[in-house]
Amino acid sequence: MAVHFINPKHIERFREAINSDPEFKLSARQLTEDALLEVGDSQCIVKIRDGVITQIKVEPTNLNRWGFAIRAPIESWEKLLQPVPPPYYDSLWGGMIRGTFRLEGDLPFAFAYFLAITRMLDVMRQVQNKIVNERKRK
Secondary structure, eight states, rough: OGGGGGSSTTHHHHHHHHHOOHHHHHTTTTOOEEEEEEEEEEEEEEEEETTEEEEEEOOOOSOOOOSSSHHHHHHHHHHHTTTSTTTSSSSHHHHHHSSEEEEEEEEHHHHHHHHHHHHHHHHHHHHHHHHHHHHHHH
8 A cells, every 4th residue: 555645646635634624723723843754765744834734745855844753664654544553553652652653853842732743644544545445446
């Protein structure tokens, strides 16, 4: 299974879904930061301004700053994004406990907005599975 939020073809779909989610809007309403998501060897930066994702930049350079990062092998992301993830892959916290996901950077800030980050990943799971199901129907 491919991880679609790092695919430039699907970025806008992920951005729009997350921005329209009421739980994300509420929990992220004052969040202004750039988050690095690392999927194996691929990366993207999610730019969030006042609770709105303004851009998802695929394959950023070392000159792109970020406040916190979520890093994991592609296999771990694939498990997290399954419709019903296996134990310890059902959330970022479970992945961190298991040691398959790493949260780095400004940890106090990231934990202050942990609910928003978790909700963003939940919405990513929903969109990921819609894309997978659409491809199966073709």
